[in-house]
Amino acid sequence: MTSVGRWLETCHIDRRDAEILLRESLGINRSKIITEPEALISSALETHLNDLAKSVRSGLPLAYAIGHWEFWGLTLKLNESTLIPRPDTELIVELSLARTPTSGTLLELGTGSGAIAIALSKTRPDICLTATDIVPLAVATAKENAKSHNVEIHFTQTDWFEGLNDIYDVIISNPPYVASDDPHLAALSHEPQTALVAGPEGLDDLRHIISQAPNYLRPTGQLLLEHGHDQGSAVRRLFAEAGFQNIETHRDLGDNERVTTGYIQ
Ligand SMILES: C[S@@+](CC[C@H](N)C(=O)[O-])C[C@H]1O[C@@H](n2cnc3c(N)ncnc32)[C@H](O)[C@@H]1O
Known part of the structure; x- marks a missing residue:
């Protein structure tokens, strides 16, 4: 048996990550970790914590170790089929909120954990939302997250626009946009490559979505796309x-x- 303080000293991971693993596994808050370092951890929980710390040391992102992450102040369940939502992605949420008319229709392509669609629906329940992904487990996870946040979103598993027949006021996406030879991919090996990689320049999915979107937008409808910091002029x-x-x-x-927008006449 070990204590909270002793485990923190010997787990050999970042202190903040270690505290999060302790809070998650023991169901205690940070002040208890700090004020009661002598509190004992059972052998079974110590083994569990050591396994988690080992995975984190070998590169598993903390979000996958604990199975959930925060986005837009909402806790979202994650798994190997869903990208970890990034704080930068809040920009496309803010822009979508400002550009979607009251009771407007919005299509999100490539929803992953449902982060963007759920943030929009939580903030603007008047928006009629459809969200898609090609990966079945991502769609199932997004559905589960939407249910736990009590929002109504129509989810569909499909390859970008395939099989979609409606037209929308707004179409948004944070599609894969990393080039297949980008050296940063090595550090992202635990995240689903279908969520990240888009051909030699990272533009394949952006190009496809941009070329097809006019067929699915109402006159004056808007397209909003997140992309890489160096892809602005190409997009x-x-x-x-x-x-x-x-x-x-x-x-x-x-x-x-980070996000390019435009409207169709
Ligand atoms: C960069 S992730 C974005 C996930 C989430 N929207 C977010 O912002 O955190 C891209 C998403 O697009 C999905 N995707 C990739 N190819 C797709 C396709 N052909 N059709 C639909 N979704 C696709 C991936 O499964 C992934 O969930």
Whole structure:
């Protein structure tokens, strides 16, 4: 048997991550970890914590170790089929909230854990939301997350626009946009590659969505796409080629070009 303080000293992972594993596994809060380091951990829980710490040391992101993560102040269940939602993605949520008319229809392509769609629905229950993903387990997880947050979203498993027949006021997506030879992929090996990689320049999915979106937008309907910080000019060019107007790229908190928007006449 060990104690909370002793386990923190010997687990050899980042202190913040270790505290999160302790809070999750023991069901205690941070102040208890700090004020009662002598509290004992049962042998069974110590084994469980050591297994989790070992996985984190070998590169498993903490979000997968604990099976959930926060986005937009909401806790979302995650698994090997769903990308960990990033704080930068809050930008596309903010822009979508500002651009969707009252009781408007919005399609989110590639919903993963459902993070964006659920954040939108929680904030604006008037929006009529459809969200898709190609990965069955991602769709099932997004459905579960929507249920636990008590929001109504129509989920469909499909390959981008395949089989969709409606037209929408707004279409949004945070699609895969990493180039297949990007060296950063090595550090993302635990996340689903279908959620990340999009051809040699990372533009394959963006190109497909931009070219097809005009067929699924009402006149004056808007397209909002998250992309890599160095893809702004390529994405603006693709928007222009597809006939979009008022094309703008918006910057995230780190001042990186991150979301491009435009509307169709
Ligand atoms: C970058 S992740 C975004 C996940 C989530 N929307 C978020 O922002 O955290 C891209 C998502 O697109 C999905 N995806 C990849 N190819 C797809 C396709 N052909 N059709 C639909 N979804 C696809 C992936 O499964 C993944 O969930």
